[in-house]
Amino acid sequence: xxxxxxxxxxxxxxxxxxxxxxxxxxxxxxxxxxxxxxxxxxxxxxxxxxxxxxxxxxxxxxxxxxxxxxxxxxxxxxxxxxxxxxxxxxxxxxxxxxxxxxxxxxxxxxxxx
Amino acid sequence: xxxxxxxxxxxxxxxxxxxxxxxxxxxxxxxxxxxxxxxxxxxxxxxxxxxxxxxxxxxxxxxxxxxxxxxxxxxxxxxxxxxxxxxxxxxxxxxxxxxxxxxxxxxx
Numbered sequence: 059x060x061x062x063x064x065x066x067x068x069x070x071x072x073x074x075x076x077x078x079x080x081x082x083x084x085x086x087x088x089x090x091x092x093x094x095x096x097x098x099x100x101x102x103x104x105x106x107x108x109x110x111x112x113x114x115x116x117x118x119x120x121x122x123x124x125x126x127x128x129x130x131x132x133x134x135x136x137x138x139x140x141x142x143x144x145x146x147x148x149x150x151x152x153x154x155x156x157x158x159x160x161x162x163x164x165x166x167x168x169x170x171x
Numbered sequence: 172x173x174x175x176x177x178x179x180x181x182x183x184x185x186x187x188x189x190x191x192x193x194x195x196x197x198x199x200x201x202x203x204x205x206x207x208x209x210x211x212x213x214x215x216x217x218x219x220x221x222x223x224x225x226x227x228x229x230x231x232x233x234x235x236x237x238x239x240x241x242x243x244x245x246x247x248x249x250x251x252x253x254x255x256x257x258x259x260x261x262x263x264x265x266x267x268x269x270x271x272x273x274x275x276x277x278x279x
Binding site: 102103114116156158162164 | 201206214215266270
């Protein structure tokens with residue numbers, strides 16, 4: 059069964075450093091999403107991406123965040139200057155169509171120290 | 172404010188019991204999703220609904236658009252069903268709202 063692949067599974071970074079979280083969506087999917095889950099809290103929507111541009115973003119997705127689909131297969135989330143409160147599990151998801159179900163990746167646990 | 176409310180927050184059941192988890196939402200939606208999050212953190216999409224009812228194995232999901240309510244049922248529950256079940260709604264503006272989850276423990 060096709061999978062959404064996320065790398066790395068766990069990343070530790072120092073406060074203020076830039077991190078790039080990588081996702082490889084399912085190949086025929088057109089809609090891409092990033093979510094995060096701070097430990098013990100509910101999952102939160104960050105951003106949706108379609109046709110090489112952001113289609114929707116939440117209040118959390120401020121100027122320190124950016125997304126890119128650099129090569130037609132990867133979908134990346136960049137955090138420019140990480141803060142302690144960015145520590146969370148970050149999930150990527152993709153969908154073939156906005157009316158179809160989503161497939162989630164297994165997540166990247168980001169720890170900012 | 173919570174756009175999506177789930178109940179109960181925690182649920183413990185004996186193996187074999189019929190389980191119901193409820194979800195109410197307050198926003199206009201394009202679709203409602205039921206997700207399963209395992210103790211290791213991975214998320215699996217169980218159902219996406221915009222109307223009616225869907226069944227997959229021992230899992231049944233229903234939605235009542237007029238009442239803005241959905242239920243997830245598990246028949247003949249098993250310890251491997253132990254997980255957090257999350258209701259999430261896709262809003263009309265392609266936003267996505269998540270419930271806080273229902274933690275289910277099925278005891279052998």
